[in-house]
Amino acid sequence: MNVAIIYFSPTGSTARIAKEVHDTLKETAVDVEEHDITSYSDRQKIIDLKNYNAIVFGFPIYYWRAPRVIRNWLKSINGEGKKCATFFTYGGVNIGAAHYNMKTILNQQDFFLVASAEFICSHTYNLAGWDIFKNRPNHEDYEIAREFALKILQKFTTNAPEVEITNPDIKEEQLDTMETAMKRATSAPFRDVEHCSMCRTCETSCPVHAMNAEKGKPNRKLCIRCLRCLANCPDKVITIDDMSARFQYIKKITHLNDEKLRTLKSKIYL
Numbered sequence: 001m002n003v004a005i006i007y008f009s010p011t012g013s014t015a016r017i018a019k020e021v022h023d024t025l026k027e028t029a030v031d032v033e034e035h036d037i038t039s040y041s042d043r044q045k046i047i048d049l050k051n052y053n054a055i056v057f058g059f060p061i062y063y064w065r066a067p068r069v070i071r072n073w074l075k076s077i078n079g080e081g082k083k084c085a086t087f088f089t090y091g092g093v094n095i096g097a098a099h100y101n102m103k104t105i106l107n108q109q110d111f112f113l114v115a116s117a118e119f120i121c122s123h124t125y126n127l128a129g130w131d132i133f134k135n136r137p138n139h140e141d142y143e144i145a146r147e148f149a150l151k152i153l154q155k156f157t158t159n160a161p162e163v164e165i166t167n168p169d170i171k172e173e174q175l176d177t178m179e180t181a182m183k184r185a186t187s188a189p190f191r192d193v194e195h196c197s198m199c200r201t202c203e204t205s206c207p208v209h210a211m212n213a214e215k216g217k218p219n220r221k222l223c224i225r226c227l228r229c230l231a232n233c234p235d236k237v238i239t240i241d242d243m244s245a246r247f248q249y250i251k252k253i254t255h256l257n258d259e260k261l262r263t264l265k266s267k268i269y270l
């Protein structure tokens, strides 16, 4: 059996879960190929899905769904009835409508979704003053990733039905409005020009070609606030406005308390 793992991972957590799934599948003598579509150029390349019996997709959650750039990219591929599984990584705040929205997109693109999963990972905005799940994924999350790999393999190789995902009853238009408002309220990263060695890593690694190394800031409209530039900068001169006040606000409106955070677990849907 040949499996492709296709993932988008600006700050590396989704890639870590993808690797765990990859290694587990490989141990069972499955041929696995990873396709990292984080970079702009890698998303322009055609992945020939005919080479694979099944596909695993892995994406972070941005504003309760897979990132818009990924939802758009998915519309350029066709599954021709192929089996697939998805997994998401998220910062433990809210996964919202992600599973249902993804199943809808994948079905439209003629994929047959047999399983989905969600993994708690360090929130990207820990790089901007948040304080949530800084040490995730942990050994328990990786254990669930291994279990996920074995379960999807079973589903890929048998006559398994599609996974049933409950409709969260949130309209796409509501999510779009929320996404636009949240993105607008998040400042874009910028650079301390004085100490920059001008290596341009921020510009070359930006997943959406938004960053301009000369100016030391991205095009605000194109920037998806993924903080890859900040995470990857070897000189550590990219920064972002402190977002800790926003974290306290999000905690309040989502009723995130210590008890809730302690009991939250990564999950598999079959």
Ligand SMILES: Cc1cc2nc3c(=O)[nH]c(=O)nc-3n(C[C@H](O)[C@H](O)[C@H](O)COP(=O)(O)O)c2cc1C
Pocket: 008, 009, 010, 011, 012, 013, 014, 015, 060, 061, 062, 063, 064, 065, 089, 090, 091, 092, 093, 094, 095, 121, 122, 123, 124, 125, 224, 225, 226, 227
């Ligand atoms: C723009 C943006 C929006 C996010 N929205 C959410 C969200 O709605 N809920 C949540 O729990 N985490 C959210 N996160 C956190 C990421 O989903 C999480 O940190 C993820 O594991 C990052 O994956 P990566 O390291 O592979 O880039 C968001 C992160 C970013 C950058």
